[in-house]
Amino acid sequence: MACKLDRKTARNGDSENTMPILLNDFKAQWQDIASRALKAVDRVGKSGWLILGTEVQSFENDLADHWGLPFAMGCASGLDALEIGLRVIGLNPGDKVLTTPLSAFATTLAIIRAGGVPVFVDVDDSGLIDLALAEAALKADRSIKFMVPVHLYGHALDLAELARLKNSYGLKVVEDCAQAIGARSDGRPVGSVGEIAATSFYPTKNLGALGDGGALLTASPEIDRACRVLRDYGQSAKYVHTELGLNSRLDELHAAILKDALLPTLKSHTEKRRAIAQQYGNLIRNPKLEAPPRPNGSDSVWHLYPLIVDGNRAGFQNHLKINGVGSAVHYPRLISEQQALTKILPQGAPVFGPLTKAAIFANQEVSIPIHPYLMDDEVSRVIQACNSWKG
Numbered sequence: 001m002a003c004k005l006d007r008k009t010a011r012n013g014d015s016e017n018t019m020p021i022l023l024n025d026f027k028a029q030w031q032d033i034a035s036r037a038l039k040a041v042d043r044v045g046k047s048g049w050l051i052l053g054t055e056v057q058s059f060e061n062d063l064a065d066h067w068g069l070p071f072a073m074g075c076a077s078g079l080d081a082l083e084i085g086l087r088v089i090g091l092n093p094g095d096k097v098l099t100t101p102l103s104a105f106a107t108t109l110a111i112i113r114a115g116g117v118p119v120f121v122d123v124d125d126s127g128l129i130d131l132a133l134a135e136a137a138l139k140a141d142r143s144i145k146f147m148v149p150v151h152l153y154g155h156a157l158d159l160a161e162l163a164r165l166k167n168s169y170g171l172k173v174v175e176d177c178a179q180a181i182g183a184r185s186d187g188r189p190v191g192s193v194g195e196i197a198a199t200s201f202y203p204t205k206n207l208g209a210l211g212d213g214g215a216l217l218t219a220s221p222e223i224d225r226a227c228r229v230l231r232d233y234g235q236s237a238k239y240v241h242t243e244l245g246l247n248s249r250l251d252e253l254h255a256a257i258l259k260d261a262l263l264p265t266l267k268s269h270t271e272k273r274r275a276i277a278q279q280y281g282n283l284i285r286n287p288k289l290e291a292p293p294r295p296n297g298s299d300s301v302w303h304l305y306p307l308i309v310d311g312n313r314a315g316f317q318n319h320l321k322i323n324g325v326g327s328a329v330h331y332p333r334l335i336s337e338q339q340a341l342t343k344i345l346p347q348g349a350p351v352f353g354p355l356t357k358a359a360i361f362a363n364q365e366v367s368i369p370i371h372p373y374l375m376d377d378e379v380s381r382v383i384q385a386c387n388s389w390k391g
């Protein structure tokens, strides 16, 4: 890899073996993208146009092509994309929304900001919302008409099954694709079953910007138009406000950098993540560590590489740290147990059935580094550090 030598000299003095392996390496990313990103910045500066111009439009077109959906609209964050999506598909205050307790808090926060009431069901062995339990919840409570499934860890939920639930129960769906850009389920892109796909360009995501950003994708021109009204104060024409909208615009600068410096390498970076995941799957051999299975039919993009630790999780993370390997937990506390929810749900959030498997992830999951700037010897060191843990 071209950046290899640069990276060694950049950290002069350190021997390679003592360089910590980070979960995300933004300095390595900058070395890779700097010249393209700086050219994009220069172009935007010279254009004299900073908000909602040709850079955003042009990035939106490239993103839609890349994703395989007809329309893409940039916005300020993944959180906003989810909120705008839910409002556009007709969520009204008090409507229930089926979702997962194991995700970024933003998934549920968006539901609440849109006026909805989250209803949590447990996850499956992969850590994604259990679609069989989701169906049981829909059968038990026919008033649930909305769903926000999350394609967690870069896995695609079973989209054929999601489509069946959507049709059988008359659901409107915003798919949370923040971790799963490019993932497919039996050949279908994530986000193609719901009315809307919401995604995030938070820097750690597979398509991460140099700051915050997000997008909504859809096959419907009407939905796309309605999202554009909401992202810009609810104006349908200049100074004509037909909705109570947000200020949720993707900046021209971010759009230009995403388009020129980040989107063009997403495919090869995804392949790199897949190759690392395959090595981890083949070579991590420790009876105390188990990789959760991929969902049926998922061609995953490996935003994260989760392991389930049988034993002392903090001890495992400390062992990794001593061996120079970064790690994190996704997620240590279930959303349904977050204190903030009591502000609108004083009795606690509605939960359908016990969240047994979600609790296993909350208590035993550890994510190990899988970013595209990992070098071969670093991948080997991660594997060694996992295999040498005695528990």
Ligand SMILES: *Cc1c(COP(=O)(O)O)cnc(C)c1O
Pocket (backbone or CB within 6 Å): 076, 077, 078, 079, 080, 103, 104, 106, 107, 150, 176, 178, 179, 199, 200, 201, 202, 212, 213, 214
């Ligand atoms: C990151 C993330 C979000 C929120 O995106 P932001 O751009 O940080 O607002 C929502 N859902 C999931 C699953 C995420 O990983």
